[in-house]
Amino acid sequence: MNGRLKPTQDLVAGLFFLLLGIGALIIAYNYAPGTASRFGPGMAPRVFSWCLIVGGALIVGRAILGRSDAIERLSFRPIFWVTLAIVVFGLVLPPFGLVITTLICAVIARMAEPGLVQKWTETAIVAVVLALLGIFAFVRALELPIPLWPDLS
Amino acid sequence: MELFDNLALGFSVALTWQNLLFCMIGVLIGTLIGVLPGIGPVATIAMLLPITFYAPPIAAIIMLAGIYYGAQYGGSTTSILVNMPGEASAVVTCLDGYPMARMGRAGAALTVAAVGSLFAGIVGTLALAFFTSPLLAVANSFGSPEYCSLMALGLAASVVLAQGSILKATMMIFVGMLLGLVGTDVQSATLRYTFGLPELSDGIGFVSVAMGLFGMSEIILNLERRLRQQGVIAKIGSLFPSREEWRRAIPASARGTGLGALLGVLPGGGAVMSSFASYALEKRVSKTPERFGNGAIEGVAGPEAANNAGAQTSFIPLLILGIPSNAVLALLAGAMMIHGVAPGPQIASSKPELFWGVIASMFMGNVMLVIINLPLIGLWVRLLKIPYGILFPAILFFCCVGVYTLNNSWFDVLATAFFGILGYMFRKLGCEMAPLLMAYVLAPLFEENLRRSMLLSRGDAMVFIDRPVSAGLIAATIILILIVILPNFRKTREVAFKE
Numbered sequence: 296m297n298g299r300l301k302p303t304q305d306l307v308a309g310l311f312f313l314l315l316g317i318g319a320l321i322i323a324y325n326y327a328p329g330t331a332s333r334f335g336p337g338m339a340p341r342v343f344s345w346c347l348i349v350g351g352a353l354i355v356g357r358a359i360l361g362r363s364d365a366i367e368r369l370s371f372r373p374i375f376w377v378t379l380a381i382v383v384f385g386l387v388l389p390p391f392g393l394v395i396t397t398l399i400c401a402v403i404a405r406m407a408e409p410g411l412v413q414k415w416t417e418t419a420i421v422a423v424v425l426a427l428l429g430i431f432a433f434v435r436a437l438e439l440p441i442p443l444w445p446d447l448s
Numbered sequence: 449m450e451l452f453d454n455l456a457l458g459f460s461v462a463l464t465w466q467n468l469l470f471c472m473i474g475v476l477i478g479t480l481i482g483v484l485p486g487i488g489p490v491a492t493i494a495m496l497l498p499i500t501f502y503a504p505p506i507a508a509i510i511m512l513a514g515i516y517y518g519a520q521y522g523g524s525t526t527s528i529l530v531n532m533p534g535e536a537s538a539v540v541t542c543l544d545g546y547p548m549a550r551m552g553r554a555g556a557a558l559t560v561a562a563v564g565s566l567f568a569g570i571v572g573t574l575a576l577a578f579f580t581s582p583l584l585a586v587a588n589s590f591g592s593p594e595y596c597s598l599m600a601l602g603l604a605a606s607v608v609l610a611q612g613s614i615l616k617a618t619m620m621i622f623v624g625m626l627l628g629l630v631g632t633d634v635q636s637a638t639l640r641y642t643f644g645l646p647e648l649s650d651g652i653g654f655v656s657v658a659m660g661l662f663g664m665s666e667i668i669l670n671l672e673r674r675l676r677q678q679g680v681i682a683k684i685g686s687l688f689p690s691r692e693e694w695r696r697a698i699p700a701s702a703r704g705t706g707l708g709a710l711l712g713v714l715p716g717g718g719a720v721m722s723s724f725a726s727y728a729l730e731k732r733v734s735k736t737p738e739r740f741g742n743g744a745i746e747g748v749a750g751p752e753a754a755n756n757a758g759a760q761t762s763f764i765p766l767l768i769l770g771i772p773s774n775a776v777l778a779l780l781a782g783a784m785m786i787h788g789v790a791p792g793p794q795i796a797s798s799k800p801e802l803f804w805g806v807i808a809s810m811f812m813g814n815v816m817l818v819i820i821n822l823p824l825i826g827l828w829v830r831l832l833k834i835p836y837g838i839l840f841p842a843i844l845f846f847c848c849v850g851v852y853t854l855n856n857s858w859f860d861v862l863a864t865a866f867f868g869i870l871g872y873m874f875r876k877l878g879c880e881m882a883p884l885l886m887a888y889v890l891a892p893l894f895e896e897n898l899r900r901s902m903l904l905s906r907g908d909a910m911v912f913i914d915r916p917v918s919a920g921l922i923a924a925t926i927i928l929i930l931i932v933i934l935p936n937f938r939k940t941r942e943v944a945f946k947e
Contacts, residue, residue: 304876304877304878305613305616305878307877308616308619308877308878308879311877312616312619312622312623315623315626316622319626319641322641326633326638326640327636327638330907331902331907331908331909332902332903332905332906332907333899333902333903333907334895334898334899334902335636336633336635336636336638336640339625339629339895339898340626340629340640340641343622343625343626343629344626346619346622347619347622347623347626350615350618350619350622351619353615354613354615354616354619357615364878366876366877367876369876370671370672372671373667373668373671373672374668374869374872377664377667377668377671377844377868378664378865378868378869380844380848381664381844381847381848381861381862381864381865381868382861382862382865384848384852384861385848385852385858385859385860385861385862385865386858386862388852388858388861389858393849397845400841400844400845400848401841401845404840404841404844404845405837405841407668407671407840408671408674408837411837414837417837417838421838421841421842422841425841425842425845428845429845429849433849433853437499437502439502439849439853440853440856441849441852441853441856
């Protein structure tokens with residue numbers, strides 16, 4: 296039985312809920328539960344954690360005993376590059392300003408689809424147009440408080 | 449009449465240039481996302497939230513509301529012309545709209561959809577205006593226990609309407625509740641689940657959660673599925689329906705409007721449920737049900753009117769009780785809170801210009817939508833040809849700028865990335881995210897009212913059953929849950945989602 300146990304949707308989801316519940320419950324023990332008439336900060340977390348633990352266990356049980364849909368193939372390419380583009384945006388923007396950040400992130404984002412970034416003219420146009428949009432629409436027109444260029448002082 | 453005074457106040461607010469402009473922008477964007485497949489209203493509103501923070505609250509809410517009901521119009525366009533629902537509530541429109549297009553009657557279908565939607569939108573908005581005073585009286589009698597029970601009912605409804613496993617959807621509520629608890633506890637000032645990060649002491653940013661879970665994960669999914677240019681776009685043909693088509697469409701639109709307006713008020717209701725229910729109703733009352741699926745104009749007119757009426761009246765629970773009934777309205781509730789407007793019965797009395805201004809703007813918005821949709825239809829169709837490889841870096845860029853400027857915080861941007869991965873994972877595991885978002889928005893309110901109820905009753909949980917209104921709501925919640933568990937309903941639900 297164990298050898299044939301596949302990571303189905305229900306199994307993984309159930310384990311996720313179960314572990315999240317256990318983790319949240321352990322942390323919740325740091326907060327005072329209070330009494331029935333005066334809930335402390337720990338009451339709601341405890342209740343929700345227990346619900347997750349019980350429900351998660353039920354889903355895991357159902358996945359082992361019954362049938363469950365297999366997980367569709369994950370494609371790591373878009374996950375990786377889209378996430379990287381966002382993270383880089385967050386980290387590069389404060390020191391280097393919007394223009395440089397946008398140019399870098401546009402290229403990173405276009406890595407997410409095979410063969411896309413290699414259309415270099417299109418990539419360059421997308422990057423430059425977005426940077427210009429950032430300068431004129433967001434910073435000049437909407438006056439968002441974002442630095443445009445690296446702070447050299 | 450008090451109603452007319454209120455509406456007059458509303459129109460005086462909605463007819464200012466600024467608010468008309470924001471209403472226009474809202475319905476334009478709504479149409480745009482309704483037309484473009486792969487970007488739903490939840491994701492778009494999540495993405496646009498930060499931009500609205502630079503507008504005054506009234507203008508921002510007018511615009512966000514416009515996006516929601518505008519998407520109902522736009523969704524019908526792609527359903528009819530390319531057999532691709534741009535939006536969940538437009539799925540049923542494909543069934544008869546696309547066959548009509550193949551018979552060369554696309555123009556007639558579009559006109560019937562737009563005019564029916566206008567009629568439904570106006571009736572729905574009137575219903576919203578008309579029932580406000582009596583419902584406010586009810587809402588003002590609500591105490592903490594009633595609010596708790598009502599939220600329980602709303603959350604149960606969000607589970608019933610979720611696709612896939614009910615147990616998983618229920619668990620998503622608790623995940624959302626826990627996420628909503630992160631931050632400083634209001635009563636004891638205890639920091640909960642902040643992991644020592646000062647950025648989390650005010651809770652996880654609402655925009656990061658919504659944009660990550662719905663927006664980012666959708667972009668990743670679209671890239672994975674290689675969302676490409678659409679196939680054949682049907683010819684539009686004459687925009688004028690024949691006399692026979694009008695004769696069939698008008699009663700269908702009227703029935704759809706009534707049904708949609710009714711279903712929109714229910715917790716968990718709104719556009720999607722209304723359109724499905726209306727299609728089923730039209731098929732049942734028709735003398736020739738075999739025509740359905742082969743280009744029956746009633747199958748376009750009914751659901752299109754219903755989804756728009758439902759979209760309007762689903763504002764009733766949000767504006768009057770402060771309880772969002774679906775994920776889009778949960779986002780709007782979050783947006784209102786960020787703008788310093790707590791949704792609830794007090795809005796109508798303390799901020800009448802906002803309350804009635806938003807309602808009046810819906811009249812304007814619905815009229816604008818017909819103008820935007822019918823003569824400009826060719827323009828929207830052309831938009832379908834923009835390749836996703838150009839579209840998504842731009843969407844990503846807007847989102848990042850939006851999240852960052854919200855608090856000038858890189859932490860929020862990284863949190864968005866985190867929730868993007870989480871959202872992708874949930875989609876892959878068949879876990880519906882709408883219940884999570886609703887619970888996340890409601891969590892602080894729910895905990896506060898639960899605490900108050902228990903304090904009021906000195907720790908006796910029977911308080912929820914002793915009070916008649918609360919008991920009624922609890923009973924409704926239990927009935928709802930029982931219905932879902934019963935095998936008979938389960939089958940119909942599966943059939944409904946298969947289409």
